[in-house]
Amino acid sequence: MIRGTEETLDALGIKFGTDKASSTHDYLSLYERFFQPIRHTAGKILEIGVYNGASLSVWEAYFPNATIIGADIDSSTTRFAAPRVQIEIIDQSNIENLVYLGLKYGPFDAVIEDGSHFWEHQITTLKTLFPFVRNGGVYIVEDLQTNYGNLEADYRGVSSISCVEYLKKLVDLRVSDDQFDISQVEDPFLRTYGRSMRTITFYRRACVIEKRVPPNLRLLSETPFVRTENDSTVVPTVVRAHIAHYGDRVSASGWLRSTPEVHFQAFAVETESEFFNCLSYRARLADGGWTNWKDNGELAGTQGKNQSLTGFSVRLSNAETSQFDLEVIGEFSGTPPETIIVRGGEDCVPPAGAGCLIGMQVVLRKR
Secondary structure, eight states: OOGGGOOOHHHHHHHHTOTTSTTTTOOHHHHHHHHGGGTTTOOEEEEEOOTTSHHHHHHHHHOTTOEEEEEESOGGGGGGOBTTEEEEEOOTTOHHHHHHHHHHHOSEEEEEEOSOOOHHHHHHHHHHHGGGEEEEEEEEEOOGGGGSGGGHHHHOTTOSSOHHHHHHHHHHHHHHGGGSOGGGOOOHHHHHHTTOEEEEEEETTEEEEEEOOOOOGGGSOOOOSSOOTTOTTBOOEEEEEEETTTEEEEETTSEEEOBTTBOEEEEEEEEOGGGTTSEEEEEEOTTSOBOOOEETTOOEEOSSSOOOOOEEEEEEOGGGTTTEEEEEEEEEOSSSOEEEEEETTSEEOOOTTOOOEEEEEEEEEEO
């Protein structure tokens, strides 16, 4: 089939008679915005709730290179199996069944949840299967009108909260960003994914979540710019940084490294009490302006303002210049990232065209 003449998602929905088409719910015109870019690259599409098999035919026709997985509690739905369509008989209220799907078929480019519509089933399925959505993929919850009005009595079940109310908690965490201390959120799903979404789109009776998981700092380089572990002249130094998406991170080894996508927004440097007044430092902000000089442990930069640092300086106090040597290393985003090494008191800033601060190390040595 020539791509320029391919049928739209809604046209396929009308052809195969699914209620997701514009003839009924009109979901497919919304979904095409998310599905069109991955139409020929998607590998796995999962739908919870098979019903009459019409939507499985839509996904099969729209995604020519994908395996379509339909999951339903009704064993008669196995009749819809085809070479590229797999049918699994599961109970979506059973976490073991949902994990089985994720482990067997994931990661998924898209998950469409169109199952029982019971509130606790919608929430349980979201919390269990969202981790199996690939980074950049989408998760869809359909028929959310069952969370309202006359339908509440039929679909509330045992849940104390509707799925829409639960989704609103995600909205609060996504929109508030670093204005909210996510570490204080009790629910582990909300805490993990509250900032791991690109968009949350609410629509008539449906919601589409685009997954975007920021780089995990625990998986970043554990290699300092300058090795000091066997140098007895090095004064123990602590570096604390406020990093986009992650909040405060602390290193007792005098260095921290991020990635080009995750910028430092503030930092502080601390030394042992014996050398408490040895260092002062300042930060260069996104607009090129500098903060005032800060002393041991004071934060230089901003928190909660989404302003990346573009440089920094660390200097010795006048009384200490004859007793110590100071080396300052900064890494700045770019392709590839640029590492700048300066002596104490000099500005550690990126070359022309380079980006924001993504790594730093302070090396203080006794002479």
